[in-house]
Amino acid sequence: MTKLRPYRFKRQQLAFPYMLITAALVIVPLFILLYYACTDYATGKVSLMNFAAFFIDRENTNLATLGRSFFMAFLTTVICLGLGYPLAYVLSRSPFNRRGILIMIFIMPMWINSLLRMFAVKNMMELFGVGSGFGAVLTGMVYDFFPFMLLPLFTSLSNIDRSYDEASNDLGATPLVTFIKVTLPLSVPGIISGVLMVFMPTISTFAVVEMLGSQDQNMLGNLINENISFAPTRNVGAAYAFILLILVAATMLIANLAGGKQKGREAANLL
Amino acid sequence: MKNRKLTIIGWSLIAVMLIATYFPIAIIVIFSFSENKVVGDWKNFSFSAALYHTVFTSDKIMPALLNTFIVALSAAAAATVIGTFAAIGIYYCRRRMKSVLTTLNQITLVNADIVTGVSLMFFFLLLLGRLNGIPAMIIGHTVITLPYVILMVMPRLSQLNPNLYEAGLDLGAGPARTLFTVILPQLVPAMLGGFIMAFTLSMDDYVIAKFIKGGSETVSTLIYNSAKVGLKPEFRALSTLLFALVLAVLAVINIKSARRSKKSGGGLLPFIR
Numbered sequence: 001m002t003k004l005r006p007y008r009f010k011r012q013q014l015a016f017p018y019m020l021i022t023a024a025l026v027i028v029p030l031f032i033l034l035y036y037a038c039t040d041y042a043t044g045k046v047s048l049m050n051f052a053a054f055f056i057d058r059e060n061t062n063l064a065t066l067g068r069s070f071f072m073a074f075l076t077t078v079i080c081l082g083l084g085y086p087l088a089y090v091l092s093r094s095p096f097n098r099r100g101i102l103i104m105i106f107i108m109p110m111w112i113n114s115l116l117r118m119f120a121v122k123n124m125m126e127l128f129g130v131g132s133g134f135g136a137v138l139t140g141m142v143y144d145f146f147p148f149m150l151l152p153l154f155t156s157l158s159n160i161d162r163s164y165d166e167a168s169n170d171l172g173a174t175p176l177v178t179f180i181k182v183t184l185p186l187s188v189p190g191i192i193s194g195v196l197m198v199f200m201p202t203i204s205t206f207a208v209v210e211m212l213g214s215q216d217q218n219m220l221g222n223l224i225n226e227n228i229s230f231a232p233t234r235n236v237g238a239a240y241a242f243i244l245l246i247l248v249a250a251t252m253l254i255a256n257l258a259g260g261k262q263k264g265r266e267a268a269n270l271l
Numbered sequence: 272m273k274n275r276k277l278t279i280i281g282w283s284l285i286a287v288m289l290i291a292t293y294f295p296i297a298i299i300v301i302f303s304f305s306e307n308k309v310v311g312d313w314k315n316f317s318f319s320a321a322l323y324h325t326v327f328t329s330d331k332i333m334p335a336l337l338n339t340f341i342v343a344l345s346a347a348a349a350a351t352v353i354g355t356f357a358a359i360g361i362y363y364c365r366r367r368m369k370s371v372l373t374t375l376n377q378i379t380l381v382n383a384d385i386v387t388g389v390s391l392m393f394f395f396l397l398l399l400g401r402l403n404g405i406p407a408m409i410i411g412h413t414v415i416t417l418p419y420v421i422l423m424v425m426p427r428l429s430q431l432n433p434n435l436y437e438a439g440l441d442l443g444a445g446p447a448r449t450l451f452t453v454i455l456p457q458l459v460p461a462m463l464g465g466f467i468m469a470f471t472l473s474m475d476d477y478v479i480a481k482f483i484k485g486g487s488e489t490v491s492t493l494i495y496n497s498a499k500v501g502l503k504p505e506f507r508a509l510s511t512l513l514f515a516l517v518l519a520v521l522a523v524i525n526i527k528s529a530r531r532s533k534k535s536g537g538g539l540l541p542f543i544r
Contacts, residue, residue: 009446015360015372017353018417022375025414028398029390036393087288090281102285104525109292111517113475115494116510119502120295123310127298143295204383207477211498221385228389228482241389245382252381 050239088153156190322508346412347469354420403485420465427461
C-alpha cells in the first residue's frame with residue numbers, strides 16, 4: 001500500500017503564471033494580428049490582398065517609405081556609432097572613468113520621457129531657425145537613440161582587460177596598431193549590440209517624424225500607425241505590422257548569424 | 272607630454288558631447304520659468320512660475336498624471352511579482368526548458384513596440400469585448416515590462432549560494448517557507464531594480480498605450496496628442512518637473528547602491544536598460 005504523500009511544489013512551477021501570461025498575451029495576440037492581416041475588412045473573408053497592397057499601391061509610395069525607413073535607420077546608426085565610439089572609448093579610459101559618474105550623466109536623458117526629449121529637440125531646432133524636415137528628423141533620431149549606442153559600447157570597452165594594451169605595447173605596437181588589432185576587435189560585441197539597439201527601434205518609430213518632420217519623411221512606423229488609426233484600413237495596417245515583424249525577426253537572425261549566438265543574446269539582454 | 276595632449280582631447284570631446292546632450296534640456300528648464308510663447312526669446316524673458324501654476328491647475332494634465340501613476344504602479348507591481356517568481360522558476364528549469372523560456376522572454380524585447388501595441392489592440396478587440404482604458408493599459412504594460420524584471424532578477428539568482436535552499440529544507444522548513452524566508456529576501460535589491468525599471472518604462476510608453484487607451488489619457492499620450500498641434504508652453508514646466516523627478520529617483524538609487532556595492536562594485540549601471 002502506498003501512502004499518499006503531501007503535495008510539495010517544485011520551484012519550476014513558479015514560472016507557470018508567466019508562461020500562461022506570455023502564451024495568452026504575447027503569442028496569441030501575434031496570431032490574432034496575422035488573422036486580421038489575412039482578412040478583408042469589408043467582407044471578412046480570408047485574402048492576402050492586405051499584404052499585396054503593400055507592394056502594389058498606385059504611386060509606389062509604400063516601397064519608397066520602406067526604403068526611406070532603412071536609409072534613415074542606417075544613417076542614424078552610423079552617426080550614433082561615429083559619435084558614440086570615440087566618446088565611449090574616452091570614457092572607458094582611466095582619467096575619465098572615476099566611479100562611472102560621467103557615463104551616468106551621459107546616459108541619464110534615456111530616463112526622460114522620449115516624447116519630452118523630442119519636444120526639447122523641436123524647441124532647440126526652432127531656436128536655431130531650422131524648420132521641420134529631414135535635418136530636424138535626423139537630429140531628433142540621433143538625439144533619441146544615442147544613449148542606446150553609448151551604453152553597450154562603453155560596457156564592452158570598459159570590460160576589456162587593460163593588460164592586453166600593455167602586452168601589445170611591450171611587443172612594440174604603436175597605440176594606433178594596438179587600437180586596430182586589439183581594442184577594436186574586442187569591442188565588436190558592443191558594436192553589434194549598439195547597432196541593433198539603435199537600428200531596430202529607428203525603423204519602427206513614428207513619433208519623431210510626426211513631431212519633427214513632414215509627410216516627406218514618413219517611415220514604416222508612420223504607415224502602420226496611419227493605417228491602424230482609421231478603421232477601414234485597419235486590416236491593411238495589421239498586414240504592414242506583420243511585415244515589420246518579419247523584418248525585425250530577419251534582422252535579429254542575421255545579427256545572430258553574423259555575431260554568433262552569444263552576441264545576439266547580449267544584445268537582447270541590453271535592450 | 273603626449274599623454275597630456277590626449278587627456279585634453281578627451282576632456283574637450285566629453286565637454287562638447289555633454290553640451291550637445293544637455294542643451295535641449297537646459298533651454299526647456301530655463302524657459303519653463305518664463306511665459307514666453309517661443310523658447311529662446313531672451314528679450315521678453317521675465318521670471319515667473321505661471322507655467323507651473325497652469326500645470327497644477329490644468330484639468331487635462333492632472334488627471335493624466337494620476338492615470339500615469341495608477342498604470343505605472345500597478346503594472347510595475349504586477350510585473351515585479353510575476354517576473355520574480357518566473358525568474359526563480361525559469362532558473363531552476365532543466366536546460367532545454369530553460370532555453371525555450373529565455374527565448375520566449377525575448378519576443379517582446381526584440382519586437383517593435385508598435386507591433387506589440389497593435390497586436391494587443393486586436394487581441395482586446397476580438398477576445399475581450401473591446402477592453403480598453405486603464406485596465407487594458409495595465410495589462411499591456413505588465414506584458415512589456417515583465418521581460419525586464421526577469422532579466423534583472425535572473426543574474427542575482429545565479430549569485431546565490433545554492434546550498435542555502437537545501438539548508439532550509441534540511442532544517443525542516445517546507446519548500447514554500449524556504450522560498451519566502453531564505454530566497455526572496457536576497458532578491459529584494461534586484462526586485463527593486465526591476466520595479467523601478469518597469470515603472471519608468473510604463474511612464475515612458477505611448478506607443479502601446481496609444482492603441483489601447485480608449486478614453487483615458489496618460490502623460491505620454493497627452494504629450495503625443497498635443498504634439499501634433501504644437502505643444503503649449505506649460506509642457507515646458509511639466510517636462511522640468513518630470514526631469515526633476517527622474518533626477519531625484521536616480522540620486523536616491525545611486526546613493527543607496529553606492530553604499531551597498533562598496534564590496535561588489537556595480538553602482539547604478541545595472542539599473543539602466
